[in-house]
Amino acid sequence: MRPDAAIRVALSRSRAPLLSALVVMLVMFASADTAVAHHSGAMWDSAKTVTLEGIVKEFQWSNPHCWIQLLVKEAGDATGEQQEWSIEMAAPIQVRQGGWKPGTLKAGDRIRISIHPAHDGSHAGNFVSAVSSDGRPLGTT
Amino acid sequence: MKRLVTALCLCMATFQAVAGTSTQDRQQVFRKLPDWTGIWIADDGVMTRLGLRNDVEGDSGPTFKDRIMSRPAPYNAEWRAKAQDALKNSSKYRQAGKECGFYFPGVMESPWAFEVLITPEQTLFVFAGREVRHIYTDGRSHPPNDELWPLPWGDSIGHWEADTLVIDTISVVAHSERFQMNPIFSPAAHFIERIRKVGKDRLEDTLTMEDPVALTQPWTMKLPYTRVTTIDRLIHGDCMDNDRNPVVDGKLTVSPR
Numbered sequence: 358m359r360p361d362a363a364i365r366v367a368l369s370r371s372r373a374p375l376l377s378a379l380v381v382m383l384v385m386f387a388s389a390d391t392a393v394a395h396h397s398g399a400m401w402d403s404a405k406t407v408t409l410e411g412i413v414k415e416f417q418w419s420n421p422h423c424w425i426q427l428l429v430k431e432a433g434d435a436t437g438e439q440q441e442w443s444i445e446m447a448a449p450i451q452v453r454q455g456g457w458k459p460g461t462l463k464a465g466d467r468i469r470i471s472i473h474p475a476h477d478g479s480h481a482g483n484f485v486s487a488v489s490s491d492g493r494p495l496g497t498t
Numbered sequence: 499m500k501r502l503v504t505a506l507c508l509c510m511a512t513f514q515a516v517a518g519t520s521t522q523d524r525q526q527v528f529r530k531l532p533d534w535t536g537i538w539i540a541d542d543g544v545m546t547r548l549g550l551r552n553d554v555e556g557d558s559g560p561t562f563k564d565r566i567m568s569r570p571a572p573y574n575a576e577w578r579a580k581a582q583d584a585l586k587n588s589s590k591y592r593q594a595g596k597e598c599g600f601y602f603p604g605v606m607e608s609p610w611a612f613e614v615l616i617t618p619e620q621t622l623f624v625f626a627g628r629e630v631r632h633i634y635t636d637g638r639s640h641p642p643n644d645e646l647w648p649l650p651w652g653d654s655i656g657h658w659e660a661d662t663l664v665i666d667t668i669s670v671v672a673h674s675e676r677f678q679m680n681p682i683f684s685p686a687a688h689f690i691e692r693i694r695k696v697g698k699d700r701l702e703d704t705l706t707m708e709d710p711v712a713l714t715q716p717w718t719m720k721l722p723y724t725r726v727t728t729i730d731r732l733i734h735g736d737c738m739d740n741d742r743n744p745v746v747d748g749k750l751t752v753s754p755r
Contacts, residue, residue, distance in 0.1 A: 395735075396596045396743050400750045415755075419740035421598075426755060443742070443752050450611060450626045450733040454539075454726060481752040 395421035395448075401473040401483040409442060409482075410469045410490060416462035423452050425462060425484070427470065444472055446484040457496035468495065527618040532661045532694075534614040537726040538701055540607045566719045567607055571681050577712035584682050594745045598737035599627040601650040602670050603689060604680040606703055610735070611726050614701075621656065621663060627735050633665050640668055648672075648685065665691040684711035699725035 411429035423446040428439045446452050462468070467490040472482030487495050573581055600608040605625060615622040623631040633656040640646070640653050648671035656665040667689040672682050687709040696702045701723040708716045742753045 395598065395737055395741070396750050397593070399593050400743075400752070417740060420736035421739070421741060422743075424740070424742060441754070443754065445742075445752065448626075448735045450729065450735060451609065453733060454611065454728045456728060475752065477749075477751070479752060 398473075398483060400475055400477070400481075402476050403473050403483075405474055406471055406485060407474045407482060408469060408471050411439075411442070411467070413462050413464055413466040413468060414441060415464060416459075418449055418452075418459040421448055422446055423449055423457075425470070425487075427468070429480075440480050442472075442480045442482065444470060444482050444484050452496075455496060461496045524618050531616050531618070531658070534616060534695060534701065537611050537613055537729060537732060538723040539609070539611045539726050541722040541724055566721060567604060567681055571707075571712075571717050572714045573712055574714050577682070577684075580712075581682050594748050594750055596737070596741075596743065596745070596750075598735075599629050599650075600625075601672075601680055602631065602652050602667065603705060603707065605629050605631070605651070606691075606705065606721055611729070611732060613732055616663075624732065626732055633663065635663075640666075652689070659692075662692050662694040665689075665693065667691070681707070681717075682712070683707070683709050686711045699727075 409427060409429050411427040413425060414428050415424075415426040417424040417426070425442075425444040425446065427442045427444060429442055430437065430439045434440075447455075468487050469490055469492075470487040471485040473485060475481040489495060571581070599605070600610065605627075608625065608627070608629075610626040610629070612623055612625040615624065619634070619636045621633040621635060623629075623633070629651065631651050631654060633654045635656045635658065637657075638655060640655060646653065646669045648669055650671055652667040652670035654665050654667040656663055658664070668687070669685075670683065670687060670689065672680055672687075687707060690706045690708070692704040694702060703721040703723070704718065705721055706716050706718040707713070742755075743750050744753055745751070
């Protein structure tokens with residue numbers, strides 16, 4: 358573990374109020390719930406966006422999905438312990454189409470990442486966007 | 499013996515001449531075929547972004563509900579009820595279902611990038627999800643009825659009208675309960691596509707679905723495609739390598755690592 362692992366954490370939960378709810382209702386009504394190649398997006402709470410800041414433990418460039426393992430120290434956690442989050446991305450070809458490469462993230466990189474969290478409250482989420490901790494965009498080729 | 503050798507030589511010469519003529523004919527046909535090289539993706543495909551859906555925060559890009567095939571089909575009353583039942587079933591399936599790839603016709607509006615290989619004998623649509631459509635253009639017909647059974651991508655034959663590939667597809671299976679929503683159809687469904695290049699970086703598929711059992715009228719839609727410029731080769735997907743989404747108690751979950 359890096360000594361500077363006691364990172365600043367920005368864990369902000371925001372609910373886009375009426376508009377998001379309407380969008381979700383429309384999506385559900387149309388049976389259009391987050392279709393993906395391997396599984397549906399039913400496990401993710403698309404009405405919520407959570408921003409995490411942490412250190413990359415591992416970047417899995419793999420099928421059917423890429424994954425970011427992120428070590429996060431949550432604000433207000435008196436124990437000071439880090440939690441490991443699993444962030445699911447699309448398939449490698451789609452992530453590559455978006456400008457990312459297998460080497461875009463390395464263990465030890467500090468990043469800020471937005472996700473749709475899991476409904477079950479586990480430390481997992483669906484990738485929305487990410488930047489380096491100083492705000493630089495990631496994955497632009 | 500001399501006669502035999504002479505006869506053999508004549509046979510070989512004849513064969514070479516025919517083969518040569520055939521090759522020349524084939525090359526001439528090849529020269530007339532359009533150039534669709536490159537990588538393409540449906541405009542309405544999701545997953546063209548980094549996450550599992552396309553509603554990136556602050557982004558008004560297309561989402562799955564915008565898919566043309568998600569719009570109401572002109573079903574008759576009986577099949578409208580069936581479609582509503584399928585919708586309910588697909589809702590359950592999405593909680594725990596996993597699958598690998600898209601069936602026809604949904605694959606033509608899927609998030610997978612694809613390449614098109616055009617030869618005189620057939621045109622291949624090869625998708626990143628490893629779906630492959632064979633469109634035979636050598637003049638053959640569909641197999642007889644007793645040799646047909648429903649297939650994920652059906653049976654397709656085609657021909658060229660100038661630069662337009664006209665495809666005739668039958669015998670398509672309809673797994674409408676799946677989350678990769680396909681419209682539902684009866685076994686009588688018949689699909690006609692007219693695919694052509696409409697710009698340097700644009701393809702267009704005019705797809706007409708006919709089903710006298712399920713539809714009150716033919717259902718026609720235009721599916722637009724754009725050239726993918728951020729990758730220079732097709733990278734195929736796979737469902738087994740690092741599947742971290744086990745189904746626990748009937749629901750999709752995430753395994754720790």
